[in-house]
Amino acid sequence: MTPEVPRDILLQARAGDRAAFRAVVEATQKLAFNIAWRLTWNASDAEDAAQEIYLRLFRNFEQYDPAQPFLPWFRRLATNCVLNWKEKQRPAGELPESLAAPREPLRDPNARLQKAIRELPPEYQACITLKYLEDLGINEIAQSLQVPPGTVKTWLFRARELLMQKLKPYVETLL
């Protein structure tokens, strides 16, 4: 899952070379699309959000410090971009998912899990996404989200606790 992007391609893309930028897109699109999907749980939204990720990458590539590894910077850009994109898509006045009135009960255990994740605070969703999509360690997640490792541990702990609370009534169907 974790992509590899050659350094010379990165530098050319950063300098504005469109062909090199396309190579970066092709190497990272699976990661970007899955980050977007795990934060939206909708393929069409994930595609729109992925386009937004690369538009932001194109505009802000110069901010990437080539002395640092690319992927943590890219994961952070992608995660922040999708969370902002989701916020912008929510019509004014509509409550966030965590505060909205419950809809009809879901039968599919994965759909229940997805709904439970959607209701988490954004920083918990980001942690859960990075942890389970690429099986990143605490330090890698901390590097990607630019927070101390202790904060990531706390967020992951609370995220799991909240998920367990929400899924407790369905424990038998989850197994």
Next chain:
Amino acid sequence: MDCEKVREHLESCEECRLHVAVEARLRTLPVLDPPRGLASRIMRSLPRSVPLGREILRLAAAAAILLGLVGAVFATGLDRHQAAVEARSQGSQILQSMVTTFNPLRSEMPWKR
């Protein structure tokens, strides 16, 4: 702790069963392939121009050159204007001196009266 003991514990402890179930579900969430043609659609959606920061720098450079040119043209225009004013005043001085020179002669030409 062997597997049998773990299983026994899980059967009796709902909290641990839930923990294992949630963890297992999170670890087995599918990883999707991106839709076909996504990279092309992304490339088409990008602006044609270079990134904004560089574009601003380029526009600033172009504006500076344009200002320089306008300034140069304006300065040259002023010079021309000044030269014209000077030439006009010199011309009128020459004319005046000619008038003063020829007027007495004119008075001496009776056929012009």
